[in-house]
Amino acid sequence: MAELKRRAAVLISGRGSNLGALIAAARHPAYPAELALVLSNRADAAGLDRAREAGIPAEVVESRPFGRDRAGFEAALGARLEAAGIGLVVLAGFMRVLTEGFVAAWAGRMINIHPSLLPAFPGLDTHARALAAGVRLHGCTVHFVTPGVDEGPIIAQAAVPVLPGDDEAALAARVLAQEHRIFPAALAWAASGAARLEGGRVVLDAPMAGGALANPLPGGAGLPTEIP
Ligand code: GAR
Numbered sequence: 060m061a062e063l064k065r066r067a068a069v070l071i072s073g074r075g076s077n078l079g080a081l082i083a084a085a086r087h088p089a090y091p092a093e094l095a096l097v098l099s100n101r102a103d104a105a106g107l108d109r110a111r112e113a114g115i116p117a118e119v120v121e122s123r124p125f126g127r128d129r130a131g132f133e134a135a136l137g138a139r140l141e142a143a144g145i146g147l148v149v150l151a152g153f154m155r156v157l158t159e160g161f162v163a164a165w166a167g168r169m170i171n172i173h174p175s176l177l178p179a180f181p182g183l184d185t186h187a188r189a190l191a192a193g194v195r196l197h198g199c200t201v202h203f204v205t206p207g208v209d210e211g212p213i214i215a216q217a218a219v220p221v222l223p224g225d226d227e228a229a230l231a232a233r234v235l236a237q238e239h240r241i242f243p244a245a246l247a248w249a250a251s252g253a254a255r256l257e258g259g260r261v262v263l264d265a266p267m268a269g270g271a272l273a274n275p276l277p278g279g280a281g282l283p284t285e286i287p
Pocket residue numbers: 071073074075076077078106151152153172173174182209235238
């Protein structure tokens with residue numbers, strides 16, 4: 060049923076570990092998206108090599124020469140997407156703020172992963188900010204892209220505990236492992252239509268988690284598990 064697969068482009072700026080997770084998932088014959096193109100705004104993005112090793116066309120559209128001309132950069136990007144017949148754009152560590160025009164053109168057809176439990180901690184340095192805020196739970200979010208930075212209707216989230224002794228690297232690694240779990244699933248839902256926008260929210264045909272993740276564990280400190 061390869062002809063039914065949505066043609067997806069993955070946009071990156073760096074390491075590409077999420078791209079690697081998507082590539083692994085997309086190898087499954089039943090995966091509903093084909094990774095047809097990888098685009099980077101930086102020629103030195105390590106993720107480009109991952110794509111090429113997997114046989115995926117990987118191209119660079121340098122953002123730097125465009126300076127503040129964001130629309131000019133996006134026109135170049137859009138031309139590559141159109142030429143490749145792309146139907147779904149996947150932002151996987153793509154560190155460029157997009158204009159309203161570009162976002163509108165891809166409304167409901169562009170998803171992003173962000174390393175926090177949005178709407179907490181949009182923007183940069185999420186793990187350091189989570190540690191500084193003293194939150195007990197942190198995590199990651201996949202969402203449809205709307206004009207605000209790291210905003211938009213949420214498809215999937217995963218929460219991890221913040222543990223005593225955590226530094227930024229330890230917390231980032233714990234979150235990243237979850238990014239690699241939820242991003243391939245969220246892309247599959249978006250590609251198949253199992254996740255779709257209705258009235259500005261995501262309707263999702265997928266199994267929902269029961270129970271809850273609490274940190275610290277209730278019942279610690281010699282307390283009974285249930286406190287009336
Ligand atoms: C990931 O942690 C992703 O969530 C984050 O960039 C990293 C890219 O890593 N994205 C954002 O911060 C978007 N606001 P990767 O290149 O190894 O996938």
